[in-house]
Amino acid sequence: MSNLDFSEVVYVKVSGQYDGQRLDNFLIRILKNVPKSRIYNLIRKGEIRINKGRCKADSRLAVDDIIRIPPIRSIGNNENPVVSNSLKKYISENILFEDKDLLVFNKPSGLAVHGGSGISMGVIEAFRSLRKSDEYLELAHRIDKDTSGCLIIAKSRLALSKIGESLQSNQVKKTYVALVKGNWPKGKSKVNAPLKKNTLLSGERIVKVDKLGKRSVTNFEITEK
Structure with a gap:
């Protein structure tokens, strides 16, 4: 897709490689030099469409979907960022x-x-x-x-x-290690607070404590003092 000319309307057909992928992740991949905030703005305004219909950033793509991308003239020529x-x-x-x-x-x-x-x-x-x-x-x-x-x-x-x-399905176990300062009140501690996903205007995804969020329980245990 690197040879697409985004200075005019482009229609992209989704291949099997991207079946099930979120729309925003797909666009971020092919619009490499467009700010994420602009991509999300184009989606919200309805300028980016799937099969002629409005869509959301978290819409899932399917094989043979047709994505309409409007003219985007601010894409730079640096498709190969320099790695230090x-x-x-x-x-x-x-x-x-x-x-x-x-x-x-x-x-x-x-x-x-x-x-x-x-x-x-x-x-x-x-x-x-x-x-x-x-x-x-x-x-x-x-x-x-x-x-x-x-x-x-x-x-x-x-x-x-x-x-x-x-x-x-929780088949993968995640363990986090944190360095803390001060006196730990007891051997083990638990934080039970519902978390809700949010997307900032910049496109950055965050989670915050919200009573309408999903149940989230984190257990803390001292491993070394």
């Missing part, structure tokens, strides 16, 4: 696991998983720039910019779907 030597070195030394379906990257604190909201490059853009032989690279989940940890990147649509199913 220090980031190249870090990436090469911090791939914890890789096979034909996925790779696991040790994401450091301070590095966003994807660009947008004033961030020129994130993990996924860096990997796509460095590994052009991989036709498909997608984030299987997200980690906050200031959080370090294991980040899974899928290498095919099928792998992305299976990883997503495993995460949704």
Whole structure:
């Protein structure tokens, strides 16, 4: 899709590779130099449509869907972002696991998983720039910019779907380690607060405590003092 001319209306037919993908993630991938805030604005205004109908950012794509993309004249020519030597070195030394379906990257604190909201490059853009032989690279989940940890990147649509199913069905266990200051009141502590997903005008996704949100329970335990 890199040869599309977005200076005029473009109609994109969805292939099997993107079946089931969210509309916003699909657009962010092909409109590489368009700010995420603008993409979300175009969706809200109804200028981006699926099969001639209005759609939402979280609409799921299906094979043979036709996506209408309006003229977008602000796309730059930098389709291959420059990855710094220090980031190249870090990436090469911090791939914890890789096979034909996925790779696991040790994401450091301070590095966003994807660009947008004033961030020129994130993990996924860096990997796509460095590994052009991989036709498909997608984030299987997200980690906050200031959080370090294991980040899974899928290498095919099928792998992305299976990883997503495993995460949704709680087959994957997530463990977080935090450094805290002060006296811990007891050996174990629990936070029981409902969380609701929100999308900012910039396109950034966040969760916040909301009584209408999904039940969320986090258990804390001291491992070292």
